[in-house]
Amino acid sequence: AQSVTQLDSQVPVFEEAPVELRCNYSSSVSVYLFWYVQYPNQGLQLLLKYLSGSTLVESINGFEAEFNKSQTSFHLRKPSVHISDTAEYFCAVSPRRGSQGNLIFGKGTKLSVKP
Amino acid sequence: NAGVMQNPRHLVRRRGQEARLRCSPMKGHSHVYWYRQLPEEGLKFMVYLQKENIIDESGMPKERFSAEFPKEGPSILRIQQVVRGDSAAYFCASSPLVQVQETQYFGPGTRLLVL
Numbered sequence: 001a002q003s004v005t006q007l008d009s010q011v012p013v014f015e016e017a018p019v020e021l022r023c024n025y026s027s028s029v030s031v032y033l034f035w036y037v038q039y040p041n042q043g044l045q046l047l048l049k050y051l052s053g054s055t056l057v058e059s060i061n062g063f064e065a066e067f068n069k070s071q072t073s074f075h076l077r078k079p080s081v082h083i084s085d086t087a088e089y090f091c092a093v094s095p096r097r098g099s100q101g102n103l104i105f106g107k108g109t110k111l112s113v114k115p
Numbered sequence: 116n117a118g119v120m121q122n123p124r125h126l127v128r129r130r131g132q133e134a135r136l137r138c139s140p141m142k143g144h145s146h147v148y149w150y151r152q153l154p155e156e157g158l159k160f161m162v163y164l165q166k167e168n169i170i171d172e173s174g175m176p177k178e179r180f181s182a183e184f185p186k187e188g189p190s191i192l193r194i195q196q197v198v199r200g201d202s203a204a205y206f207c208a209s210s211p212l213v214q215v216q217e218t219q220y221f222g223p224g225t226r227l228l229v230l
Contacts, residue, residue, distance in 0.1 A: 043221035105157035
């Protein structure tokens, strides 16, 4: 079985400050890793994903995440946040084998960017 | 190309009534996943369907919940005799292929409130 832990339920930051949202997972098999973002009253949107290759993956809006196998982590970072980044962020995993593709989510981290 | 559509967006039911939630996947997508998001929780997988087939319902409660994805029309998640604990946001996601790493596209969700 797999589980995902997002240690911070809420992260308040000021605009233009750097931010890191932490994600750790537990799994006995190899997994794919995802970050989704949910804006208020909307569905989830894929932010970025790690499938294979380079352990550092980037999104089009400046976020990046690094897969660390030894620490079983996939932390999300952005060097300078904007007000529009205010949203809830979910880390998720899916086993590489033996799965029908369903995602296992963490409880989410609410990012609040203040002016 | 319209995204994943869900209706209604908000649904209020009294205890004991039935709730029907609809999901129209993106055009060309034949795989549908349903997830439930309880307050202050991450999304939990419920069921995975392909056209006319339930592939994985390991996350569905044993009683009162059912899902279908007919040959024609939207996927339906049906909750009979709703209870207050069913109050949650229900999200549908679709993908074009069954490959685990294929991106799932989420709808805006249906927020069910049971009085």
